[in-house]
Amino acid sequence: MSELEQxxxxxxxxxxxxxxxCLLCINLIGVILLGRNIYIQGDKLEQARKNAELxxxxxxxxxxxxxxxxxxxxxxxxxxxxxxxKTAKFQLNTWGECITSLFGxxxxxxxxxxxxxxxxxxxxxxCDREHLESKGALVFERLQTGPTGSPVxxxxxxxxxxxxxxxxxINLCDRGFRLIKIGEAKL
Amino acid sequence: MSSAPLSDGQKHRSIRRLVYDLLxxxxxxxxxxxxFEKTIIIIILVNVAALLAETIPIIYDSRERQFHWFDVxxxxxxxxxxxxxxxxxxxxxxxxQDKLPRLRFIRSPFAIIDxxxxxxxxLAALFNLDLRALRVLRLLRLFKLLRAVYPAxxxxxxxxxxxxxxxxxxxxxxxxxxxxxxxxxFDFIIVLWVLISVTCVILESVESINYYFHVEFIVIDxxxxxxxxxxxxxxxxxxxxxxxxxxxxxxxxxxxRQFSSLIDILAIAPFFLESLLDHLFDLRFLRVFRLxxxxxxxxxxxxxxxxxxxxxxxxxxxxxxIFIMLMLVMLAACLGYLFEHEAQPDKFENxxxxxxxxxxxxxxxxxxxxxxxxxxxxxxxxxxxxLGIGIFAIPAAILSSAFSDQLRxxxxxxxxxxxxxxxxxxxxxxxxxxxxxEAKRLHLSKAEVDxxxxxxxxxxxxxxxxxxxxxxxQELHHTYGHHESHRPAMDLNYLSKHPEAAGEQFKxxxxxxxxxxxxxxxxxxxxxxSDKKHATDFQMETWEYIAKQTKKEP
Numbered sequence: 060m061s062e063l064e065q066x067x068x069x070x071x072x073x074x075x076x077x078x079x080x081c082l083l084c085i086n087l088i089g090v091i092l093l094g095r096n097i098y099i100q101g102d103k104l105e106q107a108r109k110n111a112e113l114x115x116x117x118x119x120x121x122x123x124x125x126x127x128x129x130x131x132x133x134x135x136x137x138x139x140x141x142x143x144x145k146t147a148k149f150q151l152n153t154w155g156e157c158i159t160s161l162f163g164x165x166x167x168x169x170x171x172x173x174x175x176x177x178x179x180x181x182x183x184x185x186c187d188r189e190h191l192e193s194k195g196a197l198v199f200e201r202l203q204t205g206p207t208g209s210p211v212x213x214x215x216x217x218x219x220x221x222x223x224x225x226x227x228x229i230n231l232c233d234r235g236f237r238l239i240k241i242g243e244a245k246l
Numbered sequence: 247m248s249s250a251p252l253s254d255g256q257k258h259r260s261i262r263r264l265v266y267d268l269l270x271x272x273x274x275x276x277x278x279x280x281x282f283e284k285t286i287i288i289i290i291l292v293n294v295a296a297l298l299a300e301t302i303p304i305i306y307d308s309r310e311r312q313f314h315w316f317d318v319x320x321x322x323x324x325x326x327x328x329x330x331x332x333x334x335x336x337x338x339x340x341x342x343q344d345k346l347p348r349l350r351f352i353r354s355p356f357a358i359i360d361x362x363x364x365x366x367x368x369l370a371a372l373f374n375l376d377l378r379a380l381r382v383l384r385l386l387r388l389f390k391l392l393r394a395v396y397p398a399x400x401x402x403x404x405x406x407x408x409x410x411x412x413x414x415x416x417x418x419x420x421x422x423x424x425x426x427x428x429x430x431x432f433d434f435i436i437v438l439w440v441l442i443s444v445t446c447v448i449l450e451s452v453e454s455i456n457y458y459f460h461v462e463f464i465v466i467d468x469x470x471x472x473x474x475x476x477x478x479x480x481x482x483x484x485x486x487x488x489x490x491x492x493x494x495x496x497x498x499x500x501x502x503r504q505f506s507s508l509i510d511i512l513a514i515a516p517f518f519l520e521s522l523l524d525h526l527f528d529l530r531f532l533r534v535f536r537l538x539x540x541x542x543x544x545x546x547x548x549x550x551x552x553x554x555x556x557x558x559x560x561x562x563x564x565x566x567x568i569f570i571m572l573m574l575v576m577l578a579a580c581l582g583y584l585f586e587h588e589a590q591p592d593k594f595e596n597x598x599x600x601x602x603x604x605x606x607x608x609x610x611x612x613x614x615x616x617x618x619x620x621x622x623x624x625x626x627x628x629x630x631x632x633l634g635i636g637i638f639a640i641p642a643a644i645l646s647s648a649f650s651d652q653l654r655x656x657x658x659x660x661x662x663x664x665x666x667x668x669x670x671x672x673x674x675x676x677x678x679x680x681x682x683x684e685a686k687r688l689h690l691s692k693a694e695v696d697x698x699x700x701x702x703x704x705x706x707x708x709x710x711x712x713x714x715x716x717x718x719x720q721e722l723h724h725t726y727g728h729h730e731s732h733r734p735a736m737d738l739n740y741l742s743k744h745p746e747a748a749g750e751q752f753k754x755x756x757x758x759x760x761x762x763x764x765x766x767x768x769x770x771x772x773x774x775x776s777d778k779k780h781a782t783d784f785q786m787e788t789w790e791y792i793a794k795q796t797k798k799e800p
Contacts, residue, residue, distance in 0.1 A: 069407065075494075076411040079483045086475050093521040094468030101461045108457075188525075235524045 100234045103174040107195050110171045111231050111241040114197065117167065118229070118244030125223060125246070133167050135160040138221040138246040155217025158182060158199070175234060184214060186232035193232050202226040202243065221246060265330060266337035283394060286327060290390050291438075293320050297384050304458050317384075321367045324387070328360045356393050363387040398427035416484035419477065433546060436477060440539050443470035447536045467536075471517040474539070478510045505554065506545055512538040548687040552656070556648045567640045571608075574637055578604035578630050585623040590616075608634035653688065660684050664702045669740070673699070706740055706747065756792075763796035 121131055121138070131137040136157035161167045162181045173179030175195030183196035201219065203226070205211040215227055225246045230238040267274045269282045300306045300313055335341045335351035344350040351357050366383040405424040406414050417425045418432050446466050449455045456463065482498055491497030501507055516532035523529060544550040557564070579600040586594040593616045594600050603616040607630050618624050663684070667677045685695045741748040775781040775789055 070410045072411055075483075079411070079415075079479070082483075083476060083479055086479060087472060090468060090472045090475060090517075093518065094464070094471070097464050097468065097521050098461065101464045105461060194525075235528060235530070237528065237530070 100175075103195065104231070104233055104239075107174045107231050108239075108241060110168075110174070111197055111229055113168060113171070114161075115229050115242035115244055117161075118227075118246065122245050133157070133160040136221065138223040138225060140223040152221045153217060154199075154215050154219040154221060157221055158217075183232060186230070186236050186238050188236040194234060194236060196232050198230040198232055198238060200228045200230065202228055262334055263337055266334040269330065270334055270338065286323075287391060287394055289320055289323055290387055293384070293387050297381065300381065302459070302462065317367070321364050324360065324364045324390075328357070328364065331357065331360070359386070359389045359392060363390050395431060398431055401426045402428040412484050413487055415480050416487035419480050419484060420488075435473065437543060437546060439470050439473050440542050442466060444537060444540050447533065447539075450533070467517060470539075471514050474510065474542075475514045478507075478514065481507070481510065506542075509538055509541045509544075513542060552652050553649065556645060556652050559652075560644055560648045563644055564641055567637075567644065570640075571637055574633060575601060575604045575608060578608065578626065581626050582618065582623060585620050585626060586618050589620050589623070604630065607631060609638055610634055656688055657690070660688060661698055661702065664698060665706065665740070668702055668706055759792050760796050763793045768793060
């Protein structure tokens with residue numbers, strides 16, 4: 060090595076340089092891993108949204124089928140019209156029966172599962188941080204017109220009778236246990 | 247003067263030289279090589295963005311035609327660029343040493359990259375290729391950026407050959423004499439990602455957009471955090487190179503407490519906190535802090551730096567004015583509550599609610615949702631509204647006056663720097679670059695800089711004084727104002743190093759003394775100086791000699 064070359068040799072790396080390089084690598088790996096995790100969660104949310112959109116589309120179809128006088132699938136989700144209510148023989152369907160037949164093994168949407176957790180709920184009464192299984196679940200809320208004319212949101216109970224024109228909102232419980240509105244439908 | 251007509255070959259060479267000088271010669275200050283290079287970089291970046299956008303069906307499906315035409319136009323521009331480079335290769339010092347400069351150009355790594363960037367398009371037009379593979383190949387256009395990055399890296403390596411890793415990192419993240427173009431590229435990347443990430447944060451808040459691009463926003467945010475956290479680590483690691491933060495621990499802690507470092511932390515912290523603790527707490531509010539990334543741009547604006555400095559400097563005065571403002575708000579709120587509570591118990595329910603009314607009135611906003619109805623309340627409002635105009639204007643006035651003061655100080659500093667640069671009697675091209683950059687920062691026009699330079703040269707005795715070269719009295723006034731006595735004294739330090747300038751200065755001083763001897767009342771002055779309390783013997787003798795000589799010379 061010539062004298063000139065020797066004069067231009069970069070100084071040796073010190074231990075602090077190695078610490079810095081290690082920190083850089085750890086940071087990059089950490090960000091990539093966390094980013095990957097968020098991406099996977101985002102992807103699951105995307106899939107859950109698509110599932111929820113299927114339910115919204117089904118609910119919109121019920122309204123159209125009712126207008127066209129076609130049978131509703133599943134039959135347990137057939138809402139009662141004013142005419143039906145006057146008929147003593149008409150079997151009133153409840154929300155609990157409808158939702159069970161929708162997501163049951165032989166229901167309308169057997170392919171829909173909780174995308175966030177294998178054993179998670181497909182649908183839940185509310186999005187609750189204290190009930191971890193509600194993460195990724197569909198949450199249905201009843202929409203009613205309040206005294207001032209603005210919509211009032213209330214819990215859709217299993218015992219609620221399905222009535223024609225009943226409005227409800229379909230939400231999704233995301234990974235942070237927050238409700239994401241997917242759509243509104245009318246039976 | 248007429249010149250001999252050019253032959254076809256000479257004409258061809260002159261056109262080639264002209265094209266090279268205009269578009270590719272970086273040493274030509276009148277050329278457009280920098281503009282050309284930046285345009286190509288922007289087209290490459292837009293190309294990459296378009297390529298990524300094509301993978302999103304909701305964007306691509308309805309705009310397939312526009313994307314195709316954009317690709318065609320981009321390839322056309324890149325092809326023209328390649329052909330132009332090939333054409334001017336004999337003029338390029340990198341290739342003209344070779345017998346076949348164009349062949350040498352074709353074989354050069356950058357030319358191969360340029361060709362690879364456009365070739366897939368033509369191959370697809372000629373052969374039936376898989377479009378997905380073609381799309382991936384278009385990513386190769388990104389390598390064209392190497393044409394800008396590689397020379398900067400080489401330059402940086404050359405300049406920082408003997409430096410430690412920490413010094414090199416410091417030179418990349420901070421502007422130093424050895425930073426070079428790599429620092430500019432580093433800054434460009436940070437600014438670009440600040441703008442991209444802030445745009446995404448804003449768009450994310452639009453529900454309909456977030457619905458479709460949720461995953462894309464996650465990817466962009468992750469890349470932004472990777473870049474910003476790396477930048478922050480680089481700054482923390484290298485800050486000890488700054489004499490202000492020399493201690494390995496205390497220096498770094500002090501550096502972390504700086505406003506700009508806090509902004510850096512706030513720019514990345516939401517990502518880590520949200521991804522680690524999201525299932526425990528509702529941390530949606532942290533997303534707003536990602537907008538703080540915009541403040542990172544303050545580091546790249548000299549005007550913002552000056553403003554922060556001014557606020558820091560004027561903080562005691564500002565504090566006093568804020569204190570007066572608070573006192574007035576509290577007083578107004580109490581009076582408002584006192585006079586209006588009974589008349590409007592729903593609006594002036596309590597003092598906190600009255601504070602809201604007082605602030606809105608004092609700040610001259612006047613929403614009108616709460617307004618006084620009693621005569622006393624209205625009378626108070628009139629006084630408040632009038633006072634508000636003055637009180638709220640005080641901090642603004644303090645800041646604006648301090649800001650202009652700061653600009654004046656900075657311009658004075660620049661003048662001092664000019665004196666130092668002129669120490670060797672001339673301004674080198676490197677010094678000229680520094681002057682231009684400083685002038686840009688201080689919003690000085692070229693004419694103003696030239697005037698400052700001329701003034702500095704005159705004061706340093708580098709060029710003749712306007713009297714000496716026959717300038718009119720009016721011009722002298724223009725330079726030094728109404729009184730010539732205001733002409734600044736020469737720097738003794740400079741004079742001690744430059745005997746010629748010292749001689750000239752001596753002559754000026756002597757002329758002034760002679761002028762004094764002509765006009766002063768000798769009898770009274772002699773009487774004054776003869777008193778030992780007023781002048782030494784040497785001073786008295788010198789004065790007598792000058793007075794005697796002046797009498798001899800009419």
